[in-house]
Amino acid sequence: MIAETVCSAVSAAGLGIAAVTAYRRRFLTAARIAAYSLVPIGLVMTGVVEWLADTAFSPVAWAGFAVLGVSWALFMTTRAVERRRGGTRKERKEARAAARRDAVAPAASAPSLGPGDRQATRPAAKPTAAPRGDEDFSDIEAILKKHGI
Template identity: 50%
Template sequence: MLTTTVCVALSAAGLAIAILTAYRRRYARATRIAAFALVPVGLAMAGLAQLGGKVGRAVGDWAADLVFKPTVWAGFAVLAVSVVLFMIARVAGRRTGRGAPQGTEGRPGVEPAASAPAVGPGRKAAQPAPKAKKGRSDGLDDFEDIEAILKKHGI
């Protein structure tokens, strides 16, 4: 009941300020003030102001328990252990190489190259990229290619 009264008083004060602002011929600002002034009474009518009070009391009770109850501290310790175990599992998963096919690491008779895709008949295997000439960087090789194209076109 008190919450509703406070909300109505806040809205009434806001609407009074909006009327004074409109009297000064600042209608856009007065409209904005009136919109904000109606928020407290709307929250009270919808029951959200009381809900906010209950949430505030619940947070206060939890904070008091945090200070005075050792079981709350033990709960945080359990959560910390859970996070550490999760991180260990992620690191261990990355080190085992999840991308490798399962079961081919330790089986006799299966070689790693056996799972490579076969090149069909009539196709040649991909050639490795030509190595850069000694004494020149890769950037100069690009310029040589461009120069050859320009010479080919007579430029």
């Protein structure tokens, strides 16, 4: 009964604040405040507040929350231990099997050399020496080509 009264008072105060805000020509903010202030009265009308009040003062409900907390703590502890070990036995076994499948074949460790080009094996001819003036422009040309100009 008290919870319903408090929720109704909170809703009435919120609607009053929304009216003052609307009077100041801040309609969007006023609408948002009105929406928030209607939530408590809506919860009272649906019976959620009564259910919450009954739950808050029930020792059985608090014991249930304690059991849920212990369950959550056990779950998190087992997950942490599992991560430190590297997973379950089944997961470790699957990981080892996958590592064996993904291993490089012994024959593939040697580089494979195909017939290739004969020109690639020849030493490259020395470039002809350009006059000193062209060397300065070659750098500029390279920069311009890089930028697509």
